Amino acid sequence: xxxxxxxxxxxxxxxxxxxxxxxxxxxxRSYRVSAVPKIVIxxxxxxxxxLPEAEFLSxxxxxxxPETA
Amino acid sequence: MAFLSDRDQAAVRQxxxxxxxxxxxxxxxxxxxxxxxxxxxxxxxxxxxxLSPDKVTVEVLNPAIDRDRAAVYGVERVPAIVVxxxxxxxxxxxxxxxxxxxxxxxxxMIVASSGVPSLTAETRTALEGLAGDIDIKVFSTPT
Numbered sequence: 777x778x779x780x781x782x783x784x785x786x787x788x789x790x791x792x793x794x795x796x797x798x799x800x801x802x803x804x805r806s807y808r809v810s811a812v813p814k815i816v817i818x819x820x821x822x823x824x825x826x827l828p829e830a831e832f833l834s835x836x837x838x839x840x841x842p843e844t845a
Numbered sequence: 846m847a848f849l850s851d852r853d854q855a856a857v858r859q860x861x862x863x864x865x866x867x868x869x870x871x872x873x874x875x876x877x878x879x880x881x882x883x884x885x886x887x888x889x890x891x892x893x894x895x896l897s898p899d900k901v902t903v904e905v906l907n908p909a910i911d912r913d914r915a916a917v918y919g920v921e922r923v924p925a926i927v928v929x930x931x932x933x934x935x936x937x938x939x940x941x942x943x944x945x946x947x948x949x950x951x952x953x954m955i956v957a958s959s960g961v962p963s964l965t966a967e968t969r970t971a972l973e974g975l976a977g978d979i980d981i982k983v984f985s986t987p988t
Contacts (some may be wrong), residue, residue, distance in 0.1 A: 777951055779964075783962070783964065783972060783981070784934045785961075786972045789977065790975070790978075790979045791919070791935035791937065791978070791980050792937065793980070793982050794937070794946050794983050795939045796946065796986070797984045799939075800860070800924065801938035803922075803939075804984060805888040805974050811986045812986050813983055813984060815981065815982070817980070817982075818979060819980070822895055829852025830967070833967075834969075836979055840979055
């Protein structure tokens with residue numbers, strides 16, 4: 777969550793929400809959370825576990841890229 | 846009931862020496878939705894705020910009553926916390942930030958207080974180039 781929060785401060789485009797998975801079981805189910813931390817970006821790119829900053833950024837940029845047909 | 850031990854309080858006080866400016870914690874509570882969790886969340890936030898009363902303020906909103914504000918913040922579930930510095934940077938916590946998320950709450954307050962993120966120049970440049978909105982959800986558990 778730390779990187780996500782810092783990215784939110786860096787850019788007005790970024791919103792970072794930390795979700796306590798056990799308190800929101802329906803959300804956790806709909807995002808198929810089985811291991812934590814689980815990160816979901818724009819409901820498109822997801823991964824489990826902490827990533828170094830450069831790889832986290834790549835995931836953000838992948839989520840930001842236009843959909844390819 | 847106190848959430849933070851004396852030792853936790855001392856640690857947070859020390860971290861709060863890094864607060865560069867005012868921080869507002871906007872708490873969303875709705876008794877009818879999740880009474881116990883909302884009460885605990887609110888109590889935790891107030892305990893945290895009391896550790897730096899000159900810099901940290903708390904506002905409690907009920908999304909069923911303060912609908913317009915909840916919509917502006919994009920908060921649809923409770924308990925929730927918005928961490929604001931000079932402005933709303935988009936930092937949200939859904940659920941009580943316990944365990945590991947507690948450290949993130951404190952860290953988010955410090956970065957929101959300054960508006961200066963600890964990120965590499967490469968990351969900051971890439972984020973400045975974003976053309977669309979990015980929503981990052983981080984699911985975690987307290988332990």
